[in-house]
Amino acid sequence: MFKIKAFLCLILFFLMIGKTHASEHYKVIVNSDVGLESVTANVLRAIFSMRMKTWQDGKLIRVYVLPDDHELHQTFSKETLNVFPYQLRSTWDRLVFSGTGQAPTTVSSNEEMLQKIANTPGSIGYLETIYLNDDVKVLQIK
DSSP, rough: OHHHHHHHHHHHHHHHHHHHHHHEEEEEEEEETTTOOOOHHHHHHHTTTTOOOOOOTOOOOOEEETTTOHHHHHHIIIIIIOOOOOHHHHHHHHHHHHOOOOOOEESSSHHHHHHHHHHTTEEEEEEGGGOOOOTEEEEEEE
Protein backbone atom coordinates (compact mmCIF):
# COMPACT_ATOMS: atom_id res chain seq x y z
CA MET A 1 0.00 0.00 0.00
CA PHE A 2 2.83 2.40 0.87
CA LYS A 3 4.52 1.73 -2.49
CA ILE A 4 1.35 2.58 -4.37
CA LYS A 5 0.94 5.89 -2.50
CA ALA A 6 4.61 6.74 -3.03
CA PHE A 7 4.31 5.91 -6.73
CA LEU A 8 1.18 8.07 -7.11
CA CYS A 9 2.89 10.95 -5.30
CA LEU A 10 5.86 10.71 -7.67
CA ILE A 11 3.60 10.75 -10.70
CA LEU A 12 1.77 13.82 -9.38
CA PHE A 13 5.08 15.54 -8.64
CA PHE A 14 6.42 14.97 -12.15
CA LEU A 15 3.17 16.12 -13.73
CA MET A 16 3.36 19.39 -11.80
CA ILE A 17 7.00 19.92 -12.74
CA GLY A 18 6.26 19.17 -16.38
CA LYS A 19 3.50 21.75 -16.59
CA THR A 20 5.60 24.44 -14.91
CA HIS A 21 8.52 23.77 -17.20
CA ALA A 22 6.36 23.73 -20.32
CA SER A 23 4.74 27.10 -19.60
CA GLU A 24 8.10 28.76 -19.06
CA HIS A 25 8.97 28.58 -22.76
CA TYR A 26 6.39 31.26 -23.59
CA LYS A 27 5.04 34.43 -21.98
CA VAL A 28 1.94 36.59 -22.30
CA ILE A 29 3.05 39.97 -23.59
CA VAL A 30 1.42 43.38 -23.91
CA ASN A 31 2.32 46.71 -25.44
CA SER A 32 4.40 48.81 -23.07
CA ASP A 33 1.54 51.33 -22.67
CA VAL A 34 -0.72 48.77 -20.95
CA GLY A 35 -0.93 49.69 -17.27
CA LEU A 36 -1.11 46.16 -15.87
CA GLU A 37 1.71 44.06 -14.45
CA SER A 38 -0.30 40.89 -13.81
CA VAL A 39 -3.65 39.26 -14.61
CA THR A 40 -5.56 36.19 -13.54
CA ALA A 41 -6.19 33.23 -15.82
CA ASN A 42 -9.90 34.16 -15.83
CA VAL A 43 -9.13 37.65 -17.13
CA LEU A 44 -6.89 36.19 -19.84
CA ARG A 45 -9.65 33.79 -20.83
CA ALA A 46 -12.08 36.73 -21.09
CA ILE A 47 -9.60 38.72 -23.18
CA PHE A 48 -8.74 35.92 -25.60
CA SER A 49 -12.38 34.86 -25.97
CA MET A 50 -13.04 38.52 -26.94
CA ARG A 51 -15.49 39.11 -24.06
CA MET A 52 -13.28 41.73 -22.40
CA LYS A 53 -12.80 44.57 -24.89
CA THR A 54 -11.13 47.34 -22.89
CA TRP A 55 -8.37 47.65 -20.31
CA GLN A 56 -9.11 49.13 -16.89
CA ASP A 57 -8.11 52.59 -18.14
CA GLY A 58 -10.64 52.41 -20.99
CA LYS A 59 -8.17 51.72 -23.83
CA LEU A 60 -9.28 49.18 -26.41
CA ILE A 61 -7.69 45.73 -26.20
CA ARG A 62 -6.21 44.50 -29.48
CA VAL A 63 -5.69 40.70 -29.38
CA TYR A 64 -3.11 38.92 -31.54
CA VAL A 65 -2.85 35.15 -31.87
CA LEU A 66 -0.84 32.62 -33.86
CA PRO A 67 -2.62 30.29 -36.34
CA ASP A 68 -4.81 27.54 -34.88
CA ASP A 69 -2.40 24.82 -35.98
CA HIS A 70 0.69 26.53 -34.53
CA GLU A 71 2.21 24.51 -31.69
CA LEU A 72 2.56 27.56 -29.42
CA HIS A 73 -1.09 28.54 -29.95
CA GLN A 74 -2.20 25.05 -29.02
CA THR A 75 0.03 24.98 -25.93
CA PHE A 76 -1.05 28.47 -24.81
CA SER A 77 -4.74 27.66 -25.29
CA LYS A 78 -4.58 24.42 -23.33
CA GLU A 79 -2.13 25.38 -20.57
CA THR A 80 -2.93 29.02 -19.90
CA LEU A 81 -6.54 29.43 -21.00
CA ASN A 82 -7.60 25.85 -20.21
CA VAL A 83 -9.53 25.56 -23.47
CA PHE A 84 -8.85 23.72 -26.69
CA PRO A 85 -7.97 25.82 -29.74
CA TYR A 86 -11.11 24.64 -31.56
CA GLN A 87 -13.20 26.03 -28.67
CA LEU A 88 -11.58 29.45 -29.09
CA ARG A 89 -12.13 29.31 -32.84
CA SER A 90 -15.78 28.38 -32.32
CA THR A 91 -16.25 31.34 -29.97
CA TRP A 92 -14.59 33.73 -32.43
CA ASP A 93 -16.60 32.40 -35.38
CA ARG A 94 -19.84 32.80 -33.44
CA LEU A 95 -18.98 36.46 -32.71
CA VAL A 96 -18.14 37.17 -36.34
CA PHE A 97 -21.12 35.37 -37.87
CA SER A 98 -23.60 36.90 -35.43
CA GLY A 99 -22.20 40.38 -36.04
CA THR A 100 -21.63 40.96 -32.32
CA GLY A 101 -17.84 41.04 -32.40
CA GLN A 102 -14.70 40.18 -34.25
CA ALA A 103 -11.99 37.57 -34.06
CA PRO A 104 -8.48 38.43 -32.92
CA THR A 105 -5.86 39.27 -35.53
CA THR A 106 -3.85 36.23 -36.58
CA VAL A 107 -0.12 36.69 -37.15
CA SER A 108 2.05 34.15 -38.92
CA SER A 109 5.11 33.97 -36.66
CA ASN A 110 6.69 34.87 -33.33
CA GLU A 111 8.60 37.68 -35.06
CA GLU A 112 5.41 39.21 -36.44
CA MET A 113 3.73 38.81 -33.02
CA LEU A 114 6.56 40.74 -31.37
CA GLN A 115 6.42 43.50 -33.99
CA LYS A 116 2.62 43.88 -33.77
CA ILE A 117 2.51 43.95 -29.95
CA ALA A 118 5.42 46.41 -29.76
CA ASN A 119 3.79 48.80 -32.25
CA THR A 120 0.08 48.54 -31.38
CA PRO A 121 -1.17 50.41 -28.30
CA GLY A 122 -3.34 48.28 -26.00
CA SER A 123 -2.30 45.02 -27.64
CA ILE A 124 -1.84 41.58 -26.08
CA GLY A 125 -0.48 38.26 -27.33
CA TYR A 126 1.92 35.48 -26.40
CA LEU A 127 5.46 34.75 -27.45
CA GLU A 128 8.20 32.18 -27.06
CA THR A 129 10.65 33.51 -24.47
CA ILE A 130 13.61 33.39 -26.86
CA TYR A 131 11.99 36.20 -28.88
CA LEU A 132 11.40 38.55 -25.91
CA ASN A 133 13.00 41.99 -25.87
CA ASP A 134 12.49 45.34 -24.15
CA ASP A 135 9.96 46.54 -26.74
CA VAL A 136 7.13 44.67 -24.98
CA LYS A 137 6.06 44.03 -21.40
CA VAL A 138 5.58 40.56 -19.92
CA LEU A 139 2.35 40.05 -17.97
CA GLN A 140 2.56 37.83 -14.92
CA ILE A 141 -0.26 35.31 -14.55
CA LYS A 142 -1.66 34.97 -11.04
